[in-house]
Amino acid sequence: MRNLVLWTCSLLLVTGLSAPFSTAIAQSKDTTSNAKPTLGTIFKEDRMFTNKAFSASIRFAGLVDTLESEGPFTVFVFTNEAAGSLEEEFSNPQSNPKFHSLIEYHVVPGRKVMASDFLEIEKLSPLEGPPISVETKGGPTVVAEGGEGGQRVSKQPETIVLKGKNTVTIGPDPTQRNITTASNGVIHILGSVLRPPAQ
Known part of the structure; x- marks a missing residue:
């Protein structure tokens, strides 16, 4: 975990995006517009404080501009704790092809996949790597989804x-799934890292 903290801090310094935490909070609470931010804005301004x-x-993989575009996108975000298992991928990420492949494997272009949509999906095609296989078990369970205003x-x-x-596994409790919607897509939180078959 100590290595993860050091790596994250150095990455923020390299990208020039180490804004004070208070500034990030102020940005996240901006009420001048009711419009949802893009996925690119969420990651650029570091609004996901636990991730x-x-x-x-x-940011380091150069995907902010991609995630600022119209999309839609579905992004699978692993937690800080899960990132602790990625010492090999996070070693010299600038020149490490495994790093870029891993991060791009967590981004699915062309689809905004809500939790209910998984019932009808067997595969998802990420930015990089072979398709991600999807399976569902149990249910369906009736729950509310979509976040504020939607x-x-x-x-x-x-x-x-x-x-x-x-x-x-996403979940496993349907009522406790952590889903964030953006103007151009959706974020699902994963408890562990989804690795491409080649890694």
């Missing part, structure tokens, strides 16, 4: 499973 390692990775009642599977080299 700073992934936000820094998006909440709707939908039917969701009890368990959503993503398969790359390893298997990662």
Whole structure:
């Protein structure tokens, strides 16, 4: 974990985006517009305070401009704790192809996949790497999704499973899934890293 903290801090300094935490909070609470930010803005301004390692990775991989575009995109974000298992990928990330492949494997272009949509999906095609296999188990369970201003009642599977080299579960409790919607896509929080088959 200490290595992760040092890596994240150095990454913020390299990219020139080490704004004070108070400034980031002020930006996240900007009420001048009710419009949702883009995914690029969320990661550029580091609004995901519990997922700073992934936000820094998006910036370092040069994906902010991509995620500022119209999209839509679905982004699978791993937690800071999960990032602690990535010492090899985070070693010299600027020249490490595994780093870029890993981060791009967590971004799916062309689709805004809400939790209920997984019921009808078997595969997702990421920016980099082979398709991600999708399986659902149990349910459907009726829950509210969509976040502020756009909440709707939908039917969701009890368990959503993503398969790359390893298997990662979204959930598992449908009522506790951490989903963030943006103007051009959606973010799902993963408890562990989804690895491309080649890694």
